[in-house]
Amino acid sequence: MRKSLAVVAGLATTGLLLTGCGSSGGDNGSTDTDSGASGDKVEVFTWWASGSEKVGLDALVSVFDEQHPDIEFINAAVAGGAGSNAKAALASRLEANDPPDSFQAHAGAELTDYIEAGQLQDLSGFFNDEGLTEVFPESLIERLTVDGKIYSVPSNIHRANVTWVNTDVLESAGIDATKAPASVDAWIADLKKLKDAGVESPLALGTEWTQMQLFETLLIAELGAEGYSGLWDGSTGWDDAGVTTAIDQYGQLLEYVNSDFAGLDWDAATQVLIDGAAGYNVMGDWAEAAFVQAGWTYGQEYTTWPSVGTEGIFDFLADSFTLPVGAPHEDGANAWLKTVSSADGQKAFNQAKGSIPARTDADPADYGDYQKTALQSWAEDTIVSSLAHGAAAKISWSTDISSAIGKFGSDKNADALQSALVDAATKALG
Ligand code: GAL
Numbered sequence: 001m002r003k004s005l006a007v008v009a010g011l012a013t014t015g016l017l018l019t020g021c022g023s024s025g026g027d028n029g030s031t032d033t034d035s036g037a038s039g040d041k042v043e044v045f046t047w048w049a050s051g052s053e054k055v056g057l058d059a060l061v062s063v064f065d066e067q068h069p070d071i072e073f074i075n076a077a078v079a080g081g082a083g084s085n086a087k088a089a090l091a092s093r094l095e096a097n098d099p100p101d102s103f104q105a106h107a108g109a110e111l112t113d114y115i116e117a118g119q120l121q122d123l124s125g126f127f128n129d130e131g132l133t134e135v136f137p138e139s140l141i142e143r144l145t146v147d148g149k150i151y152s153v154p155s156n157i158h159r160a161n162v163t164w165v166n167t168d169v170l171e172s173a174g175i176d177a178t179k180a181p182a183s184v185d186a187w188i189a190d191l192k193k194l195k196d197a198g199v200e201s202p203l204a205l206g207t208e209w210t211q212m213q214l215f216e217t218l219l220i221a222e223l224g225a226e227g228y229s230g231l232w233d234g235s236t237g238w239d240d241a242g243v244t245t246a247i248d249q250y251g252q253l254l255e256y257v258n259s260d261f262a263g264l265d266w267d268a269a270t271q272v273l274i275d276g277a278a279g280y281n282v283m284g285d286w287a288e289a290a291f292v293q294a295g296w297t298y299g300q301e302y303t304t305w306p307s308v309g310t311e312g313i314f315d316f317l318a319d320s321f322t323l324p325v326g327a328p329h330e331d332g333a334n335a336w337l338k339t340v341s342s343a344d345g346q347k348a349f350n351q352a353k354g355s356i357p358a359r360t361d362a363d364p365a366d367y368g369d370y371q372k373t374a375l376q377s378w379a380e381d382t383i384v385s386s387l388a389h390g391a392a393a394k395i396s397w398s399t400d401i402s403s404a405i406g407k408f409g410s411d412k413n414a415d416a417l418q419s420a421l422v423d424a425a426t427k428a429l430g
């Protein structure tokens with residue numbers, strides 16, 4: 001708690017805390033007195049504060065404004081990819097009994113943190129009233145359900161195991177950009193080829209959570225879908241030889257990244273690729289929106305493949321929206337959740353965000369070429385849960401893993417990393 005408050009205080013003094021047009025505290029707090037006006041506004045908390053992510057949120061808000069013209073949308077976004085600042089800011093607000101009307105949270109383990117803390121209202125009735133159990137896939141409903149209750153409304157499905165490729169950079173070094181190398185070792189050989197050809201930082205990387213995301217793709221490649229999934233219930237030990245290999249590979253990859261990686265959020269890291277200073281970037285498919293914004297065409301300036309060794313596996317995460325206990329504007333929140341779950345809302349949002357709709361009634365023709373590949377993989381592949389994006393592990397566990405990986409970025413001590421991972425699992429699973 002002390003840490004969360006310190007983060008929020010730091011954000012407030014650096015002016016990072018609020019990027020939206022509305023206010024987040026004060027008149028929207030739990031002591032709201034305009035109880036007759038619970039439907040005149042809605043304060044929505046996300047981390048889609050800038051760039052292509054804000055474009056996605058804006059697209060969803062446009063549909064909300066059309067569907068609910070009398071409700072004022074208050075944007076309480078907190079900047080920082082993957083919720084790196086938002087989650088702490090949100091924790092402080094929830095702790096202080098000052099919840100927003102709805103907040104973004106990942107489907108899966110991350111939701112259970114809020115549920116166990118009694119911070120979320122049961123939305124099962126909303127799902128029934130809106131017929132949502134019919135329009136979302138069963139596999140997703142399962143990940144949203146805890147003890148028979150559903151606590152959030154999914155807006156999209158993102159894929160985390162995507163490698164983005166600057167085709168020009170690869171082709172200039174004589175590397176086939178169209179297909180993934182056969183193994184991580186073969187990929188490392190290509191990274192070396194790029195370096196020898198004068199590419200400054202062949203693999204674009206960013207801040208701690210992006211490192212964790214790269215590492216999770218290596219775990220999936222090395223352990224396979226079943227072995228990787230076993231890490232989250234204890235059936236695969238973190239002392240497994242496959243984890244040791246993944247750490248070794250991760251250490252080798254770090255030889256080829258941009259030297260300023262620790263300080264870059266995902267969009268700045270992806271920009272390194274767009275600028276031609278890197279050949280590859282392992283990033284979730286919110287990056288698709290950044291390439292579209294840059295005016296690039298899929299299959300021409302850039303392409304993608306499932307991260308090396310993860311073909312046939314979809315490393316999944318879903319953003320979803322909640323109704324917190326004590327939300328000051330419940331009617332406004334219900335209206336927001338209706339838009340989030342509607343076919344029009346999901347289409348507008350996902351077209352802009354790079355993700356695919358969580359609803360099963362989407363028409364692939366409405367989406368770009370990259371997204372068509374994601375729609376197909378989502379339907380056919382084995383699904384695993386993303387670590388870096390709240391699907392696999394509760395927040396305290398992923399925070400421990402993230403810090404251990406961040407530390408490895410500077411000390412390169414493989415033994416220390418593996419024992420920190422073992423300790424984190426023991427702490428989380430008991
Ligand atoms: C993820 C989130 C995505 C995207 C990404 C980068 O955690 O689910 O929607 O925003 O972070 O910020």
